[in-house]
Amino acid sequence: MTDTTGGLGSVLSPVAGGGIPETLLEEAAYEAHRLAATTLPDDVKRAFVGMRDREQEELPKRVLEAIVDNFHAAEDDQRPVCADVGVPRIYAVIGNETAIAGGFVSFERAVRRATGRITSDLALRSNRCHPITRRNPGNNVGVFAPNIEYRVEPDADYIEICAVHKGGAFGTDFRMLVDGDGLPGIRKAVLDAIAEFGRRGLTCPPVVIGVGLGGTKDQSFSIAKQAAQLRPIGDRHPDPDVAALEDELLEMANSLGIGAMGYVGTAGYATDVHVEIAYTHSALTPMGVHQLCQATRRGVVRVHMDGRTETRPTPSWFSDYSRRMGVE
Amino acid sequence: MTTHRLSIPLQEDDVRQLRISDVVYLDGTVHTGRALVYEHVLQGQNQPLLDLANESNVQMHGAPAGVEDAPGEYRLSSIQATASFRYWKYVPDYVERFGIRAIIGKGGMDKWVYEDVFAKTGTVFLTTVGYGIAALYGRAVKRVIDVHWKEELGLPEAMWVLDVENFGPFIVDGDCTGASLAAEHVDSVNKNFAREYAKLPEYVLKRIGEIDHSLANEVIVGKPAGDGD
Numbered sequence A: 001m002t003d004t005t006g007g008l009g010s011v012l013s014p015v016a017g018g019g020i021p022e023t024l025l026e027e028a029a030y031e032a033h034r035l036a037a038t039t040l041p042d043d044v045k046r047a048f049v050g051m052r053d054r055e056q057e058e059l060p061k062r063v064l065e066a067i068v069d070n071f072h073a074a075e076d077d078q079r080p081v082c083a084d085v086g087v088p089r090i091y092a093v094i095g096n097e098t099a100i101a102g103g104f105v106s107f108e109r110a111v112r113r114a115t116g117r118i119t120s121d122l123a124l125r126s127n128r129c130h131p132i133t134r135r136n137p138g139n140n141v142g143v144f145a146p147n148i149e150y151r152v153e154p155d156a157d158y159i160e161i162c163a164v165h166k167g168g169a170f171g172t173d174f175r176m177l178v179d180g181d182g183l184p185g186i187r188k189a190v191l192d193a194i195a196e197f198g199r200r201g202l203t204c205p206p207v208v209i210g211v212g213l214g215g216t217k218d219q220s221f222s223i224a225k226q227a228a229q230l231r232p233i234g235d236r237h238p239d240p241d242v243a244a245l246e247d248e249l250l251e252m253a254n255s256l257g258i259g260a261m262g263y264v265g266t267a268g269y270a271t272d273v274h275v276e277i278a279y280t281h282s283a284l285t286p287m288g289v290h291q292l293c294q295a296t297r298r299g300v301v302r303v304h305m306d307g308r309t310e311t312r313p314t315p316s317w318f319s320d321y322s323r324r325m326g327v328e
Numbered sequence B: 001m002t003t004h005r006l007s008i009p010l011q012e013d014d015v016r017q018l019r020i021s022d023v024v025y026l027d028g029t030v031h032t033g034r035a036l037v038y039e040h041v042l043q044g045q046n047q048p049l050l051d052l053a054n055e056s057n058v059q060m061h062g063a064p065a066g067v068e069d070a071p072g073e074y075r076l077s078s079i080q081a082t083a084s085f086r087y088w089k090y091v092p093d094y095v096e097r098f099g100i101r102a103i104i105g106k107g108g109m110d111k112w113v114y115e116d117v118f119a120k121t122g123t124v125f126l127t128t129v130g131y132g133i134a135a136l137y138g139r140a141v142k143r144v145i146d147v148h149w150k151e152e153l154g155l156p157e158a159m160w161v162l163d164v165e166n167f168g169p170f171i172v173d174g175d176c177t178g179a180s181l182a183a184e185h186v187d188s189v190n191k192n193f194a195r196e197y198a199k200l201p202e203y204v205l206k207r208i209g210e211i212d213h214s215l216a217n218e219v220i221v222g223k224p225a226g227d228g229d
C-alpha cells in the first residue's frame, strides 16, 4: 500500500514534547471530511470504471457512465459526491505510543469543530437533527454527533482519522440466526437483504455488502458497517473460512441479474462482499448486513507524533491486532 | 430510449409524448419538497408562494446540500432525490391541485399512481440517475431563486426554488400510459431470486430479528385499501 503525503503543508510543524496539538488534529479531521465528501477512493473508482466497461445492457451502462462522470465532477468542482451526506461520522485508530497535547478531550473538540466547518465550507446538507423535535442546528453536530469510534493499535505513534459519509435509509438489515441455521442461513439473510433493497435499486447499486457475523446484536451491526465502509474493494479476510464465504456471497449477489441502479444488467450488483466475524454465543449468530451505496465515501488522514500528516488510500481499522484471538 | 430537452413550465404535449426509459434534461424553475412541504401545503393549507402551474410545474423530491451564507443568500453544492414512493399519500393531491407535470425522484412510485393519477393529469415520473449523481445535478443549478418556509420547516426540508439549465440526465420511470420502468425490472429479476431461494432451506425459527421478507413483499406499500375504481 502506497502512502501519499497529504496537502496539509501549511499546518505541518514539528510537535513539541507535549503531543499532537489540537489545531493539527482539527485540520486532519477537516481534510478527512473533505476527502470523504468530494473524492471517491481509488479502489472504488477503479471498480466503477471496470463495471462500466463490462456492462452490456444499455440502461445500467448509461447509469455507470453517469456515476463515473459524477465522481469526476465532484472532485473537479469540490462538490459532495451525493447530496445525502448521511450522518458524517469518524473512525479513529489510536496508536498506543501517541500523545495528544490536550488529551482526548482536545481530539474530540477538534473533530466537532472540523465537522461544523466542513458543513458550511462545502455546503454539505445538515442532516443531523433532534429525533423528536426535528430541530436542526445546521452544522451536523449535536448530541452523540458526530459519533466517534475508537480502536487502539500497538507500537504506533499516530492517530488515524477516517471520516465516513453514508446516506440512505435502505440496505441495513439484521437477522438473529440460531445454531441450526448454519451457512445456508447466512446466505439466505444476505439474499433477503438484497431482495428487500436491491430490487428497484434502493441501495443505489453497485454496492459493497458488509456482513457482520457474531458477537452481540449491536456488535454484529457495527462490524457489518465497518466491513463495508473500512475495507478496500478486493480485500479478503485473513481467516480462509471467512474469505471463502466472502467469495461465495459475492458470486450469489452477482448472479441475480441486477445491475447499476437496480436495472437488469450483466456487470453485477456488488463490487465486493466483506465479512467480519466476532466470537459469539454458542447458540446464536446475530448477523448484520450493511449495503454501502455507489457514493462509497471515506477519507483517511494520519497524524504522526512528529507532526507529519498523510492521506491514505484506505483505513487501517482492521489489523492483525484488532482481529487477534487468544489470551495475551 | 430517446433524449429530450424540455423547458419548464412543461406543456401537456411535451409530457404525454415521453415513454419509460427516455432520457430528459430540463431548463427553467424546479422546486423541491419532501414530507414537510407536502404537509405544510396540503394539511396546513399554506398556499405556495409562487404560481406552480405556470412557473414551476416540476417538483423534485429532494433536500439539496446547501447553506445560507447570509440572510437570503444561498449556496447549493449538490442535489439528488430521495425515495419517492413513500410520498404516495401526498403526490396525487399535490399534482392535481398545482398542475404538476413532472415529479423528479428516486425509486419511482407504485404503478397505481401512474395508472390512476398521472395518466389522467398528464404527469410523468423522472428518476434521478445513479440514484445519487448529485454533483452533476448540482452543476446544472444556476441559481437558488429562493427558499420558502425555511423558518417553519428548517433549511433542508424547506421548499427550494431553483433556476436550472440542462438539468439532467433523468430517466422516465413512469409515463402517461401508466407504464413503470422499475416495476418491469423488478419483475425480470424476481425469477433469479426465486432460483436462489430454492437452493436454501427455511430458517429454523420464524423471526427473532428484524428481517422478515418474502418476494411478494416489496418495500413500497402498494395501493391503499378502499381506493376502489
Ligand code: SF4
Binding pocket: A082, A083, A084, A085, A086, A166, A167, A168, A202, A203, A204, A293, A294, A295, B080, B081, B130, B131, B132
Ligand atoms: S444511497 Fe444513493 S442517494 Fe443515498 S447517499 Fe448513497 S448514492 Fe446518495
